[in-house]
Amino acid sequence: xxxxxxxxxxxxxxxxxxxxxxxxxxxxxxxxxxxxxxxxxxxxxxxxxxxxxxxxxxxxxxxxxxxxxxxxxxxxxxxxxxxxxxxxxxxxxxxxxxxxxxxxxxxxxxxxxxxxxxxxxxxxxxxxxxxxxxxxxxxxxxxxxxxxxxxxxxxxxxxxxxxxxxxxxxxxxxxxxxxxxxxxxxxxxxxxxxxxxxxxxxxxxxxxxxxxxxxxxxxxxxxxxxxxxxxxxxxxxxxxxxxxxxxxxxxxxxxxxxxxxxxxxxxxxxxxxxxxxxxxxxxxxxxxxxxxxxxxxxxxxxxxxxxxxxxx
Numbered sequence: 001x002x003x004x005x006x007x008x009x010x011x012x013x014x015x016x017x018x019x020x021x022x023x024x025x026x027x028x029x030x031x032x033x034x035x036x037x038x039x040x041x042x043x044x045x046x047x048x049x050x051x052x053x054x055x056x057x058x059x060x061x062x063x064x065x066x067x068x069x070x071x072x073x074x075x076x077x078x079x080x081x082x083x084x085x086x087x088x089x090x091x092x093x094x095x096x097x098x099x100x101x102x103x104x105x106x107x108x109x110x111x112x113x114x115x116x117x118x119x120x121x122x123x124x125x126x127x128x129x130x131x132x133x134x135x136x137x138x139x140x141x142x143x144x145x146x147x148x149x150x151x152x153x154x155x156x157x158x159x160x161x162x163x164x165x166x167x168x169x170x171x172x173x174x175x176x177x178x179x180x181x182x183x184x185x186x187x188x189x190x191x192x193x194x195x196x197x198x199x200x201x202x203x204x205x206x207x208x209x210x211x212x213x214x215x216x217x218x219x220x221x222x223x224x225x226x227x228x229x230x231x232x233x234x235x236x237x238x239x240x241x242x243x244x245x246x247x248x249x250x251x252x253x254x255x256x257x258x259x260x261x262x263x264x265x266x267x268x269x270x271x272x273x274x275x276x277x278x279x280x281x282x283x284x285x286x287x288x289x290x291x292x293x294x295x296x297x298x299x300x301x302x303x304x305x306x307x308x309x310x311x312x
Contacts, residue, residue, distance in 0.1 A: 036134030
C-alpha cells in the first residue's frame with residue numbers, strides 16, 4: 001500500500017512539472033507585437049500660440065521578420081473626436097515606412113486656446129496582424145518670447161555726427177537717415193519712431209503721424225513721406241532694472257504683454273529722462289517697451305534707446 005501511495009505521489013509531481021513546463025513553453029512561443037513610441041522632438045511638450053508648429057518624433061520597433069502592413073496617425077483637440085492626419089493600409093506602400101521620423105504638424109491656422117491639451121496617436125499593424133499604438137500629449141501655452149534690440153543711438157535734428165534719426169521695429173530694428181539722399185522716405189512704411197529735441201518737449205520720441213512735434217521739427221522731411229505711421233505710447237510702472245532683467249534673464253513678455261492701450265495713450269512722449277521705460281504699440285500691432293539710457297541737452301546731441309517687442 002505504501003508503495004502504491006508513493007507511486008501515486010510521484011505521478012502527481014511529474015504531472016505538475018510537465019504542466020508547468022508546458023505553460024512555460026506556451027509563454028515563450030507567444031507572438032510579440034511591435035512597439036510605437038511618440039515623443040516631442042523638442043523635449044518640451046508644449047505648443048505656443050502664434051508659433052503653433054508641433055514636432056512629433058515617431059519611433060517604431062518591429063518584431064524580427066515582420067513588416068508594417070498599415071499605419072494610422074491621429075490627433076485629438078481638447079478631448080474631442082480623433083482626427084485622421086495620415087491613414088494608409090496599402091501594405092506595399094507602408095512596409096518600408098521609416099522606423100524613425102519627425103512629423104511637423106502646422107496648427108498656426110487652428111483656433112487654439114491656452115490650456116488646450118492636444119493628443120497624438122500613431123497606430124501600427126504588422127504583417128502578422130499585431131497592433132501597437134503610441135501616444136504623446138502637448139499643452140497649449142501663451143508664447144511669451146520677445147525680440148530684443150541692441151542699444152540704438154539716434155541723433156538730434158542738428159546732430160551732424162549721428163546720421164540716424166528714425167527707427168522702426170521692422171528689419172531687426174532698422175534705423176533710417178534724413179534728407180534727399182537719406183533712407184527714410186523710401187522706407188517710411190517701416191518707421192515707427194521719430195526722435196527730436198524740442199525747446200519745450202526736450203528729448204522726445206514720437207509717432208511719424210504726430211503733428212505737434214515730429215512733423216513740426218521734421219516738417220520738410222516727413223511731409224515727403226508717403227506713409228506716416230501711427231504709433232501710440234503709454235507710461236508704465238516697469239523699472240529700468242526690470243527692463244534689464246528681461247534682456248538678461250527672463251527673455252519673456254510677462255511684464256508688458258497685457259498692457260491696455262485702449263486708454264491713456266499719446267502719440268509722443270516728451271521730456272524723457274535717463275532710465276525711463278515706456279510702452280508702445282505700432283500701427284502693425286507690435287507691442288513692446290522702450291528704455292532710454294542716454295538723453296541729450298540740446299538738438300545737436302543724441303539719445304540712446306533699447307526696445308523689447310513681443311514675438312509673434
